[in-house]
Amino acid sequence: MTHQPAPTGRDRAWYEIRLQGQLGTHWATRFDGMTLTALEDGTTVLHGPVADQAALHGLLRQLGDIGITLLSVHQHDPATSTTPATEQGD
Amino acid sequence: MLGTKLRLPVARPNLVPRRRLTDRLATALPRVVLVSAPAGFGKTTLLAQWLRDSDDPDRRVAWVSLDEADNDPARLLEHVVAALASVRDLPDASRLMADDADPPALAVLTSVVNDLDLHAGSTVLALDDYHVVESPEAQAVTAFLLEHAPPQLTLAIATRADPMLPLPRLRARGELLELRAADLRFTQDETSSFLDRVMGLELPPADVRALADRTEGWVAGLQLAGLSLQGVQDSTGFVHDFTGTNRFVLDYLVDEVLAHQPADVRRFLLDTSVLHELTGSLTDALTGRSDGGAVLEALDRGNLFVVPLDDQRTWYRYHHLFVEALRARLLSDHPDRVPLLHHAASVWYAARDRPLDAVRHAFAAAEPAHAAGLVEWALPDLRRERRDGLLRQWLTALPDDAVRDRALLATYRAWTRLVEGDLDGVDAWLADAESAYEAHPPVPAPQASAATREELRTLPATIAIFRASAAQARGDTDASKRHAHRALDLAGPDDHMARGGAAGFLGMAAWAEGDLGEAVTTFTTAVRSLAAAGDVADEFGGTVPLGSMWVARGRPDEARRLFERALAGAQDHPGAALATLGDLHVGLADVLVEQGHLDLAGEHLRAASALGDTASLLENRYRLTMTAARLHRAQGDLDAALRLLQHSADRYVPGFFPDIRPLAAQRARLHIARGLLDDAREWATTAGVDQQVAGGYLEEFNQLTYVRLLIAEQRADPDPGAAADRLGEAESRLTAIAAGAGAGGRGATVVEVHLLRSLLHDARGQHAAALGELARALDLGVPHGFVRLFLDEGEPLEQLLAAAERHPAAAAHARTLRHATYLPGAATADTGVADALSERELDVLRLLATTLTGPDIARELYVSVNTLRTHTKHIFTKLDVNTRRAAVERARELGHL
Structure with missing residues (x-):
């Protein structure tokens, strides 16, 4: 699925959001367009394009709504990092 | 349904007493109680527990369960006032709310603050789920109460995100009591008590400890764990598995809970998770069952995350966290079922006349055509209730295709463009609206409300009015008039709203063109129609x-x-x-x-x-x-007048009304009166008034000002050589103005022209002619109330009036002007300073500066609360403020305190 705003919009950026606990893959539909990867260390990485800052805040709020603990939020260039599952920890 | 929003949540039996927290709230009430923690920490339960168990008989609790709709300041205010009014008498605020669907927020808030001050006992305003209030405008409502409410009011806020209130300042002043996640986490003892008393489990202490550790005292996790353990023999095995997994607590436990439910209950939970509120017949509409009410009761008894919304237990909702997990599961496992469930909910709500919920579910069902039909149905009532924000949101959310062939929706889509100032968009949508109207004129359903019938009947007139409005915004008066006339032709005799709007445009256009006879007649009709329309x-x-x-x-x-x-x-x-x-x-x-x-x-x-x-x-x-x-x-204070005019110029915003007394020309008149003729001349040159020979009504005030300048210049510099030029030019300009003014029924201008001709003749030394013109001006002006028009001319006119008093034709009116009590000099009031406060009012003011409540002050002064109220209102008016706090500040500035 894709986000509504133009994919080439200049506010669009890739984000990697790390969460405490392994989140089931069934949540992926809920966090539209993001890849959800549960890691061995008991954390989960949400990774994908976010249309703009407002969308990012909306996403963070949805995470808040399920009471999950937020560990980190990174913005990064998808060209340099295409495999979130092998990313270094914090 | 407003009732369920405004009530303290229903008490559950067997709550875990949390004395270590509620005791902190039992002492003197702070200004703000902030319960701030993520979802599932038991914020609502704790707040309700505390407020219910209060032993202060004079305390009142106003509770609001907030939801997304409260992110709109008008809705938030409505609910806050309704909640407060349900526990305290708020006469002024309630009157404002009852009288108008959308009263100005600031006025309501100041009334609330002032009304609350007259109650001695403490009032707690509890705002649950405050994190939904995000817009600055809505947050301002709370901030205002915090800033201005009397000390008897305590704000109790439960939220997942810290509110935008000045928390550091409140902390520093000791006015804030905070309970955060660390405080709310269940201790080992509380965990034990919870699992034992609430969940009815008798677990070995080691298991209790392990559960407390694994959930970190998160009560939602404990509750889910408790549910999963119902009927489980090997609790230690369950606890072992649970503590041994890295899975997100909510995920693991919801899966466990669902796995323990029979298949039909599991399906019920998933299907009904799309709902915001649950009641038997609504859930039946979604599930196809017929025992929804019984299922809900069973879930309630089994502690399965349903929260009763009323004492009769007919309405429930799921706990926020639980429903989030259910929805994620439903969306992932049965994506095809989601739109069908929303559709069923939409139909159920529509059949029960609840358009807001019906439309929300229709949008969620991704059924634009269905949603468009519902919006069309709800539109007339939303218009009547002035819920413009919501209506704009809906109309914008609908896809163009769903709007285009529905005349009513296309018309109001045009209106949303008008509000945005997109005039081309207005035209395009109105064209669509008209084609849709011709292709299939909307017919009201047999059971349609009166508002709907009128809205549909007057649709063609409404379209014409929106066209007139867009034309006016473009500055095209002719087109605006044309469309407004068409609207009048299209409206029936009893379509007051449409007639009022159309006549308003015509009256306004006639005014701008200087046809005052027509303007007054038409605009009077417009105002009468608006009155008739209510x-x-x-x-x-x-x-x-x-x-x-x-x-x-x-x-x-x-x-x-x-x-x-x-x-x-x-x-x-x-x-x-x-x-x-x-x-x-x-x-x-x-x-x-x-x-x-x-x-x-x-x-x-x-x-x-x-x-x-x-x-x-x-x-x-x-x-x-x-x-x-x-x-x-x-x-006689021309300098103050000049300063005030400058103030006006800073605040001037062009609007719908023609600018018939331009501020720059008013300033020039003051300059002339003050003898600053060079300044006035500069105005004439800069504004090009001296070059303008003819000009319509909108130029008239400038021209009449320029005539005064010419006459004043001649008086100041009585060079006979220049007289012919200056006064001749003044005269020819007056002649040009007089013709238009007479034809346009501009009586004030006609009087003014006669007056200026009189001064002109006087400057030429033609006394008989001057008196003749003056007599005419007095005759036309004085009986209808013109006074300052004459007296503002000062010395030259004063002499003419003295002479006129000896002339039979003008004597009576001249005497009226010269000897009435309101002559300059007789006017002594200094309006720059507030009326002096009486002794009694000063007494009240001194007490207002203390921390005494309204009733305390009344007792102190041996007067009733109502009398006190009258005093404070007078004080507010005299000090030009509208709250107690502002009155005290102003009084300090003025040295009254």
Whole structure:
């Protein structure tokens, strides 16, 4: 699925959001367009394009709504990092 | 359903007593109680527990369960006031809310604050789920209460995100009691008590400890764990598995809980998770079962995350966290079922006349056609209730295709473009609306409401009015008139709203063109139609321009009658009148200045000033200081008048009303009166008034000012050589103006022309001609209330009036002007300073500066609370403020305290 705003919009950026606990893959539909990867260390990485800052805040709020603990939020260039599952920890 | 929003949540039996937390709240109430923690920490339960168990018999609790709709300041305010009014008598605020669907927020808030001050006992306003309030406008409602409410009010806020309130300042002052996640986490003892008493489990202490550790005292996790353990023999095995997994607690436990449910209950939970609220027949509509009510009761008994919303237990909702998990599961496992479930919910709500919920589910079902039909159905009532924000949101959310072939929706989509200033968009959507109307004219359903029938019947007229409005915004008066005439032709005799709108445009256009006869007639019809349509707010608002038209028509007396009647009527409609109440006072003050009643005018200006900007339309706000300038000029203080005019110029915003007394020209008139002819000449040159030979009505005030300048220059420099040029030019300009003014029924201009001709002849030394013109001006002007028009001319006119008194033709009117009590000099009131406070009011003021509550103060003074209220209102008016706090501050500034 894709986000509504133009994919080439200049506010669009890739984000990697790390969460405490392994989140089931069934949540992926809920966090539209993001890849959800549960890691061995008991954390989960949400990774994908976010249309703009407002969308990012909306996403963070949805995470808040399920009471999950937020560990980190990174913005990064998808060209340099295409495999979130092998990313270094914090 | 408002009731369930405004009630303390229903008490559950067997709650874990949390004395370590509730005791902290039991002592003196702080200004703000903030319970701030993520979802599932038991914020609501704790807050309700504390508030229910209070042993203070004088305390009242106003509770609001907030939801997304409360992110709109008007809704939030409505619910806050309703909650407070349900526990405390709030006469002023309730009157405002009852009278108008959308009263100005600031006015309501100040009334709430002032009303609350008159109650001695403490009032707690509990705002649950405050994190939904995100917009700055909505947050401002809470911030205002925090800033201005009397100390008897405590704000108790439960939220997942810290609110935008000045928390550091509150902390520093010891006015904030915070309970955060660390405080809310269940201790080992509380965990044990919870699992034992609430969940009915007897677990070995080691298991209890392990569960407390694994959930970190997160009560939602404990509850899910407890549910998963129901009927499980090997609790230690469950605890072992649970503590051994890295899975997100909510995920693991919801899966466990669902796995323990029979298949039909599991399906029930998933299917109904799309709902915000649950009741038996609604869930039946989604699940196809017939025992929804019984299932809900069973879930309630089994502690399965349903929260009862009423004592009868007919309405429930799921716990937030639980429903989030259910929805994620439903969306992932049965994506195809989601739209069908929303559709069923939408149909259920529509059948029960709950358009808001029906539309929300229709949008969620991704069924634009169905949603469009529902929006169309709800639109007339939303219009009547002035819920413009929601309506715009819906109309914008609908896809173009769903709007285009529905005439009503396309018309109002055009209206959303008008609000945005997208005039091309207006035209395009109105064209669509008209084709849709021709292709298939909308027919009201047999059970349609009166509002719907009228809306559909008058749709063609509405389209024409929107066209007129867009044309006006483009500055195309001819097109605006054409469309407004068409709207009048299309509207039936009883379509008051449409007739009022159309006549309003025509009246306004006639005014701008200087046809005051037509303007007054048409605009009077417009105001009457608005009154007949029950649109009280616009009826009052329309009186303001109508008064100005009557003055231009040459009838200040009639304008005064109108304003006085409107102000009297405003007493019966405090809410609806409020948006323009200040403007009505200013309008009346302006007429009173003209009539020479300067003290009375000053009182009305003070009343307007005390009401503040909320009681004035944006485009009218500059008039307050403009009229104050006129008043000061009449009192002889030209410097103050000049300062006030500058103030006005800073506040001037062009609007719908024609600018018939341009501020720059008013300033030039003051310069002339002050003898600063070079300044006035500079104005004439810069504005190009000296080069302008003819010009319509909108140029008239400038021209009449320029004529005064020419005459004044001739007086100041009586060079006979220049006289012919200057006075000749003045005369020819007056002749040009006179013709247009007569034809346009501009009585005020006609009087002014005669007056200036009189001064012109006088400057030439032609006394007989001067007196003749003056007699004509007096004859036409004085009986209808023109006074300052004459007296503002000062010395030269004063001599002419003295001479006129000896002339039989003009004697009576000249005497009226010269000897009435309102002559300059007789006017002593200094309107720049507030009325002196009486001794009694000073007593009250000193007590207002203390922390005493209203009833305490009343007792102190041996008066009733109502008497105190009257005193404080007088004090507020005199100090030009509207809250106790502001009164104390102002009084300190003025040295009263």
